[in-house]
Structures are given as structure tokens and as C-alpha cells.
Amino acid sequence: MRIVNAKAAALALALAATTGSLLASTAAADAAAPRSPTPLNWGVCEGTGLDPRQECATLKVPMDYHDPGGDQISLAVSRISSAKPGARRGALLLIPGGPGGSGLSRPSTLGAKLPQTVRDAYDLVSFDPRGVGRSTPVSCGLAHEDLALTRSRPWPAPDGSIADNVATGRRMADACGRNGGPVLKSLSTVSEARDIDRIRQALGEEKLSAWGTSYGTYAGAVYAQMFPEHTDRWVLDSNDDPDPTRVGRGWLANFAVGVEDTFPAFAAYASRPGDHQLADTPDGVRRLFLDLAARLDAHPIPWEGANPPELNGNVLRQQLLDTLYAPSRYADLPGSRYAALAELIRAARDGADLPAPAALPDEAMQNTMASGTATLCNDVSWPKSLPPYAREVAASRTSHPLTAGMPVSVMPCAFWPDELRDKPVRITSDGPSNVLLVQNRRDPATPYSGALKLRRAFGERARMVTADETGHGAYVVNGNACSDGYVTDFLVGGERPERDTFCAAEGDRPAVGSLGQQ
Structure with missing residues (x-):
């Protein structure tokens, strides 16, 4: 789940489910794979705005x-x-979010x-995952209307019906089946992990350090x-629940918790005196x-240039979700995105002209949607059975009305052919104790409750630093000097806190406590 457009970046969708651990055949396939890729032939990067050294x-x-x-x-x-170079330790792989996010x-x-000390210690390396961007790309050839964020995420109808979600899911799955080709079928997290190891080999590194964010x-x-x-020094930032029986389906469900966790920050902002104030409390x-979302459900407002070309209740809810990614x-x-959302809400409430919508090229959306x-x-x-989705949607609308x-609604994966090449990998405590998790206490996409599950899965392999911050993305993003310091100390000097650590929002003094007591 990464930040859209902040938007295209959040297009992650976040879905899926099943059980198990890696099959023995997976290990056999790995053993059979060539182990000496051709060394990388570095040259000039295409694109603008890049560091000339890249x-x-x-x-x-x-x-x-x-x-x-x-x-x-x-x-x-x-x-x-x-x-x-004299201070170089190795390569730090920047693993992009998404899935479907570019890292190039x-x-x-x-x-x-x-920090300069980190840039001194490492070659900074990243990549476009298979199917994405300048790697061999994929597309499902979706209609323009199906590239809307309110289609890629299954917002139910105003009355709670999932009939449109079912129709959209079938249509998108069929399009991907027709147009995606064999590369689309090869995309998976297990394949990405194997690709990362091929990158490691091509770099000539025995071990990699990493900074992975979101997905x-x-x-x-x-x-x-x-x-x-x-693995050398392994930093995981804004952490997904690794439950192998659900995987991305669980990530999607976590938006209900994450939005409720983070909405109070926007509500506090929009109730303070100033141009952005929407209410007194x-x-x-x-x-x-x-109330405004419900009104827009019944009476959408035309919004030229948007997809769909109207501001309806679900578009407003999606705008909220996108906004809450920001620190x-x-x-x-x-x-700020908080200010932009307040402006949109005020205009819709008062019947004023709506601000210009953010728009992304269809080509980029096609690639992100297909790969994610x-x-x-x-x-x-x-699960293929549809009635349980309807029941879960009805319950969630009551317990988590903001989303x-x-x-918990139905996605294209419910209509995807069952051709899984590898079962999900179960994360365990087997392996070196060299993992540091960093996490905001309130995150709309990867909530704290899900991050704790990854922490527990790793056991003594990991430590977790939690920042008392709101937004998606922690290290060098949320401005918390305490949590940033812990990550930098680990990457540069290998120093990891002895216990899970909580960093207050103000000041640099950490509070240390046991897991689940933060």
C-alpha cells in the first residue's frame, strides 16, 4: 500500500487469502535456478528530477x-x-510498496x-518489481471507468449492496485473464523475493541490507x-499483517481499523480556528x-476532470483515505493534504465550486492496477462464495462507518483462476536476529494492530520501534527524531534496542516497554 499520487501509489488494492507455508517444491525450484546472473551493466537513467549520480x-x-x-x-x-567508499558497508535495498509501486x-x-551517515555506509539500490514501470510491464486493458479508485477499492452502493462490486470484480478479472498474458500470471510476492535474490547476486553481495516500506x-x-x-540489517517500515491465511485480504480489512485510528487527527485539525475549520469540535x-457523505450518496455533485466525473459519497470517502496517509x-x-480535504468538504457542503481534482494518466493507472x-x-x-461478503459488509458499515x-467487500480476486504457483510463506522466528520494525501508532493502511502481528511472527528475530505519530510511513517521513535515531543507529552501527521501544510525539526521550504494552 503505498501513497497515491500520493494516489497512484496507494492503489495497492490490498486483497487476498489462503493458508500454508512454502512448499518443498519451491525450494527445489530455487535450487535448480541459475545462481550467477550477469553482473549489472550500469548506465544513464531515463527520466527527470533524478540525482545525477543515480x-x-x-x-x-x-x-x-x-x-x-x-x-x-x-x-x-x-x-x-x-x-x-571508505565507509561503505554494503548495499541497502529500498523495497517499494504497493504492490504495483515503482522503486526505480x-x-x-x-x-x-x-542521513549522510547512511548514504556513506551503503550503495542505495532499488528496482521496479516485475510487471511494473520500466521492468517488463503488464496491463489488463481496463476501461477508463474501471481505473477509478472507487472501482479498484470495492466501495459498496449507498444502500450497502455489493452487486456493483461483484460485476466490477468479474469484469476486471476477465479483462486481466484476456489481456494480461504470462507475465501477469508470474507476479507474486514469492516471485519478488526470488527476484530480490537475483538482484543481490548480480550486485555481487553475499548479504543485503534493506529498508522495505508498506507492502x-x-x-x-x-x-x-x-x-x-x-540478510544483513533488515528494516521494515509501516508493517503489513503477515497472516498466511489472508495476506492481502487482511490488509484490505485493516483499512477499517486504520481509518478509524487516524481520522481523529484530521478531526482535530479541522476543528481548530482558522481557514480550514469545519466545525467547533x-x-x-x-x-x-x-452527513455529507450520505448526502452525496443521494445527490452527487458534478466534478469535471475526475474519474468518475462526480463527487459522490464514496469518492469523498476515498479522498479521506488518501488524505490520512499524510503525516x-x-x-x-x-x-497539505489535510488542507485540500478541508477545502473540498467546505465547497461540497456550501455548494461552491469544487477544487480541481488530481488526475493520473490512464497508462500509469493501467500498469499499477494490473500489477497490484x-x-x-x-x-x-x-473465497468464492458471495453471501459472506454481503454479511461482512453490513456489519462493517455499522462498526466502522467511515469506510x-x-x-471487507468483494474484489477481482474472488473471480481469479486458482492457479497459485506457490503457497503463502509463513513468517516465523527461524533465522538471524537482525530485523527492526518501525511503525507509526496510527496508520490508515498498515495499522498498529497488524504490525504487532508481524512482530509476534518474527519473535526474537525482531525488535519494534513505535512512534506516537499519525500517517503512513515512519523512517525519515514522520519527523520523529527518536524513531529516526533508532533506525539510523541500527543501519549504521548495528545497534538495535534491547526491547521494543515507544517514541513520544514530542521530544526525543523514548519509553521502553514489553510488546503489547506500548
């Missing part, structure tokens, strides 16, 4: 690791070499935010489970939002 290369990998000698596909890989520019964009925490956890001997902001401590800065959906649908099987049943 280099790019292309790596060939098997399309199907069960047939390693068969067709090959391309991975686009990037790096910025250590700023101080990350050495430039996220690299600029890293990248799950991909990073799977890699650490499959290839523990090749946070409770008043909540009532205003729910709340920066809400008062000019142009396929990864999660190929990871696990979703109106979307997190």
Missing part, C-alpha cells in the same frame, strides 16, 4: 522460477553508490532524505524467511463528514 541497469530473470531455463523477463534496477527513482527521492515490509519479510542467510467534524504533524503546512491486483490474487485464493463496508 545509475540504472537491466537484469534478466526467469519469468517462471519453476522453469528457470525458460522465458526471461527484465527487471529495471537503480543505484546511487556510497557517498564515502527511490535512490534519488528517498535517498535525499536519509515492501511483506515482500521483505518473505525474503527474510526464504533467504535468511543473505472533533465530534462535529466527524458528524459533518458522515498529521505537517497538516498546517501550506498545500495480479500480485495479490496470485499470492492466495479468495462504509469497503474493506
Whole structure:
């Protein structure tokens, strides 16, 4: 789940389910795979706004690791070499979110935010996962209307019906089956973990360090489970629940919890005096939002340039979800997403002209939708029976009204062919104790409750640093010097807290406590 457009980036969808651990045949396929990829031939990167030091290369990998000698596909890989070669420790892989998120520019964009000591210690390396961006891409050839975020996430009808979700899910699954081709079928988290190991080999590194974010925490956890001997210092940031019986289906469900956890930050902002004030109290902001969403369910407002071209209740709910990804401590800065949402709500409430919508090219949306959906649908099987979805939606609309049943509704994966090449990997405590989780206490997409499940799965392999912050993304994103310091100390010096640690929102003084007592 990564940040959209902040939006295209959150297009993750977040879905899926099933059970089990990695099959013995998986290990056999790994053993059969070639172990010496051609070293990377670094050259100039295409694109604008990149650090001039960033280099790019292309790596060939098997399309199907069960047939390693068969067709090959391309991975686009990037790096910025250590700023101080004498201090270089190794390579730090920046694992992108999504699924469906591009990582190729990350050495430039996220690299600029890293402390100098980290940039000195590592070559910063990232990649576009298979199916994404400048790697061998995929597309389902979806209609423009099906590229809307309110289609990619299954927002029920105003009366709670999931009939439209069912029709959309069938239509999208059919389109992907017709147009996606064999590359689409090869996308999965297990394949990404194997791709990461091929990148490691091509870099000539015995071990990798990593900073995985959002969905990248799950991909990073799977890699650490499959290839523990090749992990060095492993940082997982904004952590997904690794439950192998649900995987992405559980991530989607977690939006209900995450939005309720984070909405109070927006409500506090929008109730303070100023141009952004919508009500006198946070409770008043909540009532205003729910009432306005219900009004827009019944009477949408035309919104030229948006997809769909109207502001209805579900579009407003999606706008809220997108907004809550932003760190709340920066809400008062000019142009913040909190301010943009307040402006939209005020305009809709008052009948004023709506602000211009953010829009992304259909081509980019096609790629993100296809790669994200396929990864999660190929990871696990979703239940096929539809009545349980309807019952869960009805219950969720009552217990979590801000998300109106979307997190438990039906997705294209319910209609995906069951052709899983690998069962989900169960994360366990087997392996080196070299994992550091960093997590915001309130996160709309990867809530704290789910992160605790990954922490428990790793057992003594991991420690967890929790920041008393709101938003999606922790390290060098939320402005918390305490949690940032712990991660930097670990990456640079290998120092990890002895126990799970809680960092207050103000100041740098940590509070240390046992798991679940933070």
C-alpha cells in the first residue's frame, strides 16, 4: 500500500487469502535456478528530477522460477553508490510498496532524505518489481471507468449492496485473464523475493541490507524467511499483517481499523480556528463528514476532470483515505493534504465550486492496477462464495462507518483462476536476529494492530520501534527524531534496542516497554 499520487501509489488494492507455508517444491525450484546472473551493466537513467549520480541497469530473470531455463523477463534496477567508499558497508535495498509501486527513482527521492551517515555506509539500490514501470510491464486493458479508485477499492452502493462490486470484480478479472498474458500470471510476492535474490547476486553481495516500506515490509519479510542467510540489517517500515491465511485480504480489512485510528487527527485539525475549520469540535467534524457523505450518496455533485466525473459519497470517502496517509504533524503546512480535504468538504457542503481534482494518466493507472491486483490474487485464493461478503459488509458499515463496508467487500480476486504457483510463506522466528520494525501508532493502511502481528511472527528475530505519530510511513517521513535515531543507529552501527521501544510525539526521550504494552 503505498501513497497515491500520493494516489497512484496507494492503489495497492490490498486483497487476498489462503493458508500454508512454502512448499518443498519451491525450494527445489530455487535450487535448480541459475545462481550467477550477469553482473549489472550500469548506465544513464531515463527520466527527470533524478540525482545525477543515480545509475540504472537491466537484469534478466526467469519469468517462471519453476522453469528457470525458460522465458526471461527484465527487471529495471537503480543505484546511487556510497557517498564515502571508505565507509561503505554494503548495499541497502529500498523495497517499494504497493504492490504495483515503482522503486526505480527511490535512490534519488528517498535517498535525499536519509542521513549522510547512511548514504556513506551503503550503495542505495532499488528496482521496479516485475510487471511494473520500466521492468517488463503488464496491463489488463481496463476501461477508463474501471481505473477509478472507487472501482479498484470495492466501495459498496449507498444502500450497502455489493452487486456493483461483484460485476466490477468479474469484469476486471476477465479483462486481466484476456489481456494480461504470462507475465501477469508470474507476479507474486514469492516471485519478488526470488527476484530480490537475483538482484543481490548480480550486485555481487553475499548479504543485503534493506529498508522495505508498506507492502515492501511483506515482500521483505518473505525474503527474510526464504533467504535468511543473505540478510544483513533488515528494516521494515509501516508493517503489513503477515497472516498466511489472508495476506492481502487482511490488509484490505485493516483499512477499517486504520481509518478509524487516524481520522481523529484530521478531526482535530479541522476543528481548530482558522481557514480550514469545519466545525467547533472533533465530534462535529466527524458528524459533518458522515452527513455529507450520505448526502452525496443521494445527490452527487458534478466534478469535471475526475474519474468518475462526480463527487459522490464514496469518492469523498476515498479522498479521506488518501488524505490520512499524510503525516498529521505537517497538516498546517501550506498545500497539505489535510488542507485540500478541508477545502473540498467546505465547497461540497456550501455548494461552491469544487477544487480541481488530481488526475493520473490512464497508462500509469493501467500498469499499477494490473500489477497490484495480479500480485495479490496470485499470492492466495479468495473465497468464492458471495453471501459472506454481503454479511461482512453490513456489519462493517455499522462498526466502522467511515469506510462504509469497503474493506471487507468483494474484489477481482474472488473471480481469479486458482492457479497459485506457490503457497503463502509463513513468517516465523527461524533465522538471524537482525530485523527492526518501525511503525507509526496510527496508520490508515498498515495499522498498529497488524504490525504487532508481524512482530509476534518474527519473535526474537525482531525488535519494534513505535512512534506516537499519525500517517503512513515512519523512517525519515514522520519527523520523529527518536524513531529516526533508532533506525539510523541500527543501519549504521548495528545497534538495535534491547526491547521494543515507544517514541513520544514530542521530544526525543523514548519509553521502553514489553510488546503489547506500548
